[in-house]
Amino acid sequence: MEGFSIISYKDQPIYYFDYSEIGNSKEKVIRLIKYATEEYAKLPLKSLLVLVNFTNLHFDMDVVNTFKEERKKSTPYEKKVAIFGMIGVMNIAYNFIANAGQATDFMKAFDTELNAKEWLISDD
DSSP: OTTEEEEEETTEEEEEEEOTTTTTOHHHHHHHHHHHHHHHTTSOTTOEEEEEEOTTOOOOHHHHHHHHHHHHHHGGGEEEEEEEOOOTTHHHHHHHHHHHTTOGGGEEEESSHHHHHHHHHSOO
16 A cells, blocks of 8 residues: 555564655545554554654645544554654644544654654653
Protein backbone atom coordinates (compact mmCIF):
# COMPACT_ATOMS: atom_id res chain seq x y z
CA MET A 1 0.00 0.00 0.00
CA GLU A 2 1.38 3.38 -0.97
CA GLY A 3 2.43 5.31 2.11
CA PHE A 4 2.72 2.28 4.41
CA SER A 5 5.71 0.23 5.47
CA ILE A 6 7.05 -1.62 8.46
CA ILE A 7 10.42 -0.21 9.41
CA SER A 8 12.94 -1.27 12.01
CA TYR A 9 14.52 1.17 14.42
CA LYS A 10 17.02 -0.19 16.93
CA ASP A 11 15.62 -3.66 16.30
CA GLN A 12 12.04 -2.60 17.04
CA PRO A 13 9.38 -2.99 14.33
CA ILE A 14 7.44 0.21 13.70
CA TYR A 15 4.37 0.67 11.52
CA TYR A 16 5.16 3.71 9.40
CA PHE A 17 2.42 5.75 7.71
CA ASP A 18 3.93 8.36 5.39
CA TYR A 19 1.50 10.98 4.10
CA SER A 20 4.30 13.21 2.80
CA GLU A 21 4.09 12.01 -0.80
CA ILE A 22 0.33 11.50 -1.05
CA GLY A 23 -0.84 14.54 0.90
CA ASN A 24 -2.47 16.21 -2.12
CA SER A 25 -4.76 13.28 -2.97
CA LYS A 26 -7.72 13.14 -0.62
CA GLU A 27 -8.74 9.73 -1.96
CA LYS A 28 -5.28 8.25 -1.31
CA VAL A 29 -5.13 9.79 2.17
CA ILE A 30 -8.51 8.33 3.11
CA ARG A 31 -7.55 4.96 1.63
CA LEU A 32 -4.34 4.91 3.74
CA ILE A 33 -6.24 5.85 6.90
CA LYS A 34 -8.67 2.97 6.38
CA TYR A 35 -5.87 0.59 5.42
CA ALA A 36 -4.21 1.26 8.78
CA THR A 37 -7.32 0.12 10.62
CA GLU A 38 -7.51 -3.05 8.53
CA GLU A 39 -3.86 -3.89 9.25
CA TYR A 40 -4.21 -3.20 12.97
CA ALA A 41 -7.14 -5.59 13.29
CA LYS A 42 -4.83 -8.48 12.34
CA LEU A 43 -2.60 -7.91 15.38
CA PRO A 44 -2.80 -8.24 19.17
CA LEU A 45 -4.27 -5.41 21.20
CA LYS A 46 -1.86 -2.76 22.51
CA SER A 47 1.00 -4.16 20.45
CA LEU A 48 1.79 -1.54 17.80
CA LEU A 49 4.44 1.12 17.69
CA VAL A 50 3.26 3.58 15.05
CA LEU A 51 5.11 6.43 13.35
CA VAL A 52 3.10 8.92 11.29
CA ASN A 53 4.59 11.50 8.92
CA PHE A 54 2.14 14.35 8.28
CA THR A 55 4.63 16.46 6.29
CA ASN A 56 2.88 18.08 3.30
CA LEU A 57 -0.49 16.60 4.24
CA HIS A 58 -3.40 18.63 2.88
CA PHE A 59 -6.68 17.86 4.56
CA ASP A 60 -10.29 18.91 4.70
CA MET A 61 -13.19 17.92 6.94
CA ASP A 62 -13.65 14.61 5.06
CA VAL A 63 -10.08 13.63 5.94
CA VAL A 64 -10.38 14.86 9.53
CA ASN A 65 -13.66 12.99 10.01
CA THR A 66 -12.18 9.81 8.51
CA PHE A 67 -9.22 10.06 10.89
CA LYS A 68 -11.60 10.58 13.80
CA GLU A 69 -13.83 7.64 12.82
CA GLU A 70 -10.92 5.25 12.26
CA ARG A 71 -9.18 6.31 15.50
CA LYS A 72 -12.05 4.81 17.45
CA LYS A 73 -11.41 1.44 15.78
CA SER A 74 -7.60 1.51 15.77
CA THR A 75 -6.79 2.87 19.24
CA PRO A 76 -7.10 -0.50 21.05
CA TYR A 77 -4.25 -1.93 18.93
CA GLU A 78 -1.76 0.87 19.53
CA LYS A 79 0.90 0.79 22.20
CA LYS A 80 2.40 4.15 21.16
CA VAL A 81 1.84 6.57 18.30
CA ALA A 82 4.40 9.22 17.40
CA ILE A 83 3.53 11.92 14.87
CA PHE A 84 5.83 14.40 13.16
CA GLY A 85 5.62 16.92 10.35
CA MET A 86 2.66 18.95 11.61
CA ILE A 87 2.51 22.70 11.13
CA GLY A 88 -0.05 25.44 11.76
CA VAL A 89 -3.67 24.39 11.70
CA MET A 90 -2.64 20.73 11.59
CA ASN A 91 -2.01 20.94 15.33
CA ILE A 92 -5.68 21.82 15.89
CA ALA A 93 -6.79 18.92 13.71
CA TYR A 94 -4.37 16.64 15.59
CA ASN A 95 -5.94 17.55 18.94
CA PHE A 96 -9.39 16.88 17.49
CA ILE A 97 -8.34 13.49 16.10
CA ALA A 98 -6.30 12.45 19.13
CA ASN A 99 -9.14 13.19 21.50
CA ALA A 100 -11.46 11.02 19.41
CA GLY A 101 -9.52 7.99 20.66
CA GLN A 102 -9.93 9.12 24.28
CA ALA A 103 -6.39 7.98 25.05
CA THR A 104 -3.87 10.65 24.24
CA ASP A 105 -1.30 9.51 26.80
CA PHE A 106 0.18 7.08 24.27
CA MET A 107 0.03 9.50 21.34
CA LYS A 108 2.48 12.38 21.01
CA ALA A 109 3.56 14.89 18.40
CA PHE A 110 7.24 15.63 17.75
CA ASP A 111 9.30 18.19 15.84
CA THR A 112 11.56 15.59 14.25
CA GLU A 113 11.38 12.02 13.03
CA LEU A 114 14.36 11.03 15.17
CA ASN A 115 12.75 12.31 18.38
CA ALA A 116 9.55 10.49 17.46
CA LYS A 117 11.38 7.20 16.92
CA GLU A 118 13.35 7.53 20.15
CA TRP A 119 10.16 8.07 22.14
CA LEU A 120 8.48 5.10 20.47
CA ILE A 121 11.16 2.66 21.59
CA SER A 122 11.62 4.19 25.04
CA ASP A 123 10.05 2.76 28.19
CA ASP A 124 8.07 5.95 28.79
